[in-house]
Amino acid sequence: MADPSRTEKATPKRRQKAKEEGSILRVADLDATIMLWANFFLFLSLGAATVGGLAGAMTFILRTSGQAGYLVENNLHALALSLLQMVGRILGPFLLANFILALANQFAQHGFSFHMKLLVPKFDKLNPASGFKKLFSPQSVANLLKSILKFIIVAWVAYLVVVPRIPAILATMTYPMAQALEYFRETIFLLYRDIMLVMIALALGDFLYQRHQHEEGMKMTKQEVKDEAKDAEGNPEIKGKQKSLIFAAAMRRIMSKVPKASVVITNPTHFAVALRYDPTTAAPILVAKGVDHLALKIRERAKESGVPIVENPPLARAIYHNVDLDKPIPGELYQAVAQVLAYVYRLKSAA
DSSP, X not given: OOOTTEEEOOOHHHHHHHHHTTOOOOOHHHHHHHHHHHHHHHHHHHHHHHHHHHHHHHHHHHHXXXXXXXXXXXOHHHHHHHHHHHHHHHHHHHHHHHHHHHHHHHHHHHOSOOOGGGGSOOGGGGOHHHHHXXXXXXXXXXXXXXXXXXXXXXXXXXXXXXXXXXXXXXXXGGSOHXXXXXXXXXXXXXXXXXXXXXXXXXXHHHHHHHHHHHHHHHOEEHHHHHHHHHHHHOOHHHHHHHHHHHHHHHHHHHHHHGGGOSEEEEOSSSEEEEEEOOTTSSSOEEEEEEETHHHHXXXXXXXXHTOOEEEOHHHHHHHHHHOOTTOBOOGGGHHHHHHHHHHHHHHHHHO
């Protein structure tokens, strides 16, 4: 029974973790149906060559065994090796094609992935008590009922195809061999085709059911979603401590660097940047910057230290966004900053 507390859809992180652990949607009936249909078309294309190969092998066996004293005088190892080579040539294309089809089928459904965790032995599965519980679990009973229902449906389809043709099948005993074989071939073809069509319908229905069950099993509780979000975004307490450390470092810089600044340029309230200009340097240096509360602290410290404060919103925003701490002003801001410094020097001269 599904856990009623698991009401949230699985997150991408949960799905990825389940995939890494090998918990993916596998529908055996769908895989089997795909392989059977692929082999059906494969046999249609290679059937003539396969029948020819089998006929050649039978001819070889009958001709060889009919030779007087062959099995006594010759090495049986050579005969067995010849037969194996014939069987390999006949079955090899089918085996290789089935191997490639199986890989392509799994890749199309689940992509390429290798799960080492599936190779690790799980000793809890050897516990008879847990195995007995699983044997009579609701899921096992449901799977048994599904299997019985599928068998009944397939048997019913086979009955509808074969039973009406039984009189004609019995009548083939009086037909020429070629005509009788053709009728048998046609009957087998119709039986195979109708069963495969029914199996496709059953496999698709089973796929939809198992996908629903898989999604229900992947669901998460609200608390699990919240915990995952916290892990992704970081613990709020840790983030709060980090912000506190950053703010403390900014305040220490403001207290030590702003008193040595040549000018503070403000927005006037949202932004504040402190520049220090030394005639021996090529350009003014940004020694402190802040927004909102830190901008207020820069202005307060500048007033306490007697550092000139100039309101120039465009320049303050440009310096704040484009210049790093302890870096010189870029060339495109030289003129604007020079005008501010010239204004500051005139004020000092007038005083």
